[in-house]
Amino acid sequence: MKKIYLIAFSSFISFCSFSQKIINRDPQIEALVSQISSDSLKKFDEKLVSFGTRSTLSTTTDTKRGIGASRLWVLSKFQEFAKTSEGRMTAVLDTFTLQPDGRRIDKTIAMANVMATLKGTDPNDDRVFMVSGHIDSRVTDVMNRESDAPGANDDGSGTVAVIELARVMAKSKFPATIIFVVVSGEEQGLLGANYLAEKALKQNWNLEALLNNDIMGSNNSNETNIIDNTRLRIFSEGLPAFEMDKKVGAIRQYGVENDGKARQLARYVKETGERYVDNLEIVMIYRNDRFLRGGDHTPFVNRGFAAVRLSEMNENFLHQHQDLRVEKGVEYGDLIKFMDFEYLRKNTCVNLASLANLAKSPSMPQDVILDVRGLGNSTNLNWKAPKAGKVKGYYVLMRETAMPYWQKKFFTTNLKISLPYSKDNYFFAVQSVSEDGNEGLPVLPRVGLRNAGE
Numbered sequence: 001m002k003k004i005y006l007i008a009f010s011s012f013i014s015f016c017s018f019s020q021k022i023i024n025r026d027p028q029i030e031a032l033v034s035q036i037s038s039d040s041l042k043k044f045d046e047k048l049v050s051f052g053t054r055s056t057l058s059t060t061t062d063t064k065r066g067i068g069a070s071r072l073w074v075l076s077k078f079q080e081f082a083k084t085s086e087g088r089m090t091a092v093l094d095t096f097t098l099q100p101d102g103r104r105i106d107k108t109i110a111m112a113n114v115m116a117t118l119k120g121t122d123p124n125d126d127r128v129f130m131v132s133g134h135i136d137s138r139v140t141d142v143m144n145r146e147s148d149a150p151g152a153n154d155d156g157s158g159t160v161a162v163i164e165l166a167r168v169m170a171k172s173k174f175p176a177t178i179i180f181v182v183v184s185g186e187e188q189g190l191l192g193a194n195y196l197a198e199k200a201l202k203q204n205w206n207l208e209a210l211l212n213n214d215i216m217g218s219n220n221s222n223e224t225n226i227i228d229n230t231r232l233r234i235f236s237e238g239l240p241a242f243e244m245d246k247k248v249g250a251i252r253q254y255g256v257e258n259d260g261k262a263r264q265l266a267r268y269v270k271e272t273g274e275r276y277v278d279n280l281e282i283v284m285i286y287r288n289d290r291f292l293r294g295g296d297h298t299p300f301v302n303r304g305f306a307a308v309r310l311s312e313m314n315e316n317f318l319h320q321h322q323d324l325r326v327e328k329g330v331e332y333g334d335l336i337k338f339m340d341f342e343y344l345r346k347n348t349c350v351n352l353a354s355l356a357n358l359a360k361s362p363s364m365p366q367d368v369i370l371d372v373r374g375l376g377n378s379t380n381l382n383w384k385a386p387k388a389g390k391v392k393g394y395y396v397l398m399r400e401t402a403m404p405y406w407q408k409k410f411f412t413t414n415l416k417i418s419l420p421y422s423k424d425n426y427f428f429a430v431q432s433v434s435e436d437g438n439e440g441l442p443v444l445p446r447v448g449l450r451n452a453g454e
């Protein structure tokens with residue numbers, strides 16, 4: 001009797017959660033997502049692997065082998081796609097030189113990130129959204145520059161995702177700018193990403209989000225034999241740690257240790273990605289990166305940008321940073337045959353949906369304020385219109401303090417809202433919504449006293 005009750009109860013719960021999920025897809029983004037092709041990703045990855053090694057220390061002068069040739073090939077692909085963009089896309093090798101550092105660089109090296117910029121169509125919109133992968137590969141010894149290092153997954157997967165995104169998105173117009181970048185020197189110490197993050201900071205880029213893709217195209221772990229191509233991890237730092245000495249009082253007082261920029265971006269990618277990509281769950285990991293390991297988003301996080309890492313659910317360490325060999329019947333190495341290009345397609349689509357939705361959205365509402373005049377059990381918020389973009393209205397997001405995701409959203413065309421929910425018990429944020437329904441990044445309110453219009 002008890003068992004029947006439990007079954008009935010659980011099916012009631014799942015019925016409720018399904019019935020409440022309304023999926024509104026922007027037809028333009030849906031059409032772009034459908035153009036991401038697993039065949040195309042596979043072809044690009046095979047080409048990358050054909051350069052033998054892409055070690056940062058490998059030859060830059062050989063036309064068929066090494067990091068130099070592989071970078072030039074990516075540049076040629078970006079240039080080819082740029083031709084379909086009516087002049088909006090430009091492609092460059094962004095070069096710089098590094099000296100020996102006594103650690104992972106033992107000679108002077110000519111470094112280069114390969115970058116395609118799809119210029120936004122709105123001259124008032126200076127926002128930049130960026131997607132990255134790293135082109136360099138390695139074997140067991142990080143200083144080995146001669147042996148084959150196919151890097152089909154680390155980070156062929158992220159690199160070809162970036163190339164495929166540039167191919168599909170080049171023809172489309174977005175109000176904001178999108179940068180597709182393949183960085184170098186990740187395995188040697190995040191060198192290309194460090195250079196680029198410093199440049200973005202010095203040149204004052206209005207870089208609102210970086211999606212870094214690293215190891216996201218294979219579906220099985222070595223120890224457990226789990227095969228899973230239905231889940232993708234997104235790593236994000238929760239604490240608003242940048243310049244924390246200035247903010248620590250506010251973080252403690254408002255309890256916003258789980259609401260830093262990267263965590264907000266991760267929530268956004270989860271919601272948007274799952275809206276457009278079927279049979280995929282995006283799993284939020286409450287960490288900047290995997291345990292004691294690093295990635296190219298970190299130099300950006302460290303400089304105050306919103307940056308996250310996308311990685312497959314189960315890594316296989318027999319296929320990562322390994323000399324190619326067979327030992328006791330076990331094959332080691334990061335080879336094409338261990339890739340799952342259908343899984344990589346879905347993960348690339350998550351990037352597309354998020355980038356396109358962001359680049360089509362109006363910019364963030366300005367001056368979002370939580371009005372704290374007087375005590376009460378309702379919440380009053382007000383804000384100003386965004387700097388750029390046409391706004392249909394705003395979503396006011398709400399969640400309980402212990403919940404990982406936004407639970408409710410209220411739509412309004414006004415610049416203020418009064419909600420019968422206590423600010424003691426919920427977090428709130430406001431996002432701008434375009435005519436086509438594209439939401440921008442949410443803005444957490446600051447505490448203030450202003451009424452809209454005052």
Ligand SMILES: [Zn+2]
Pocket residue numbers: 134154155186214215
């Ligand atoms: Zn990597």
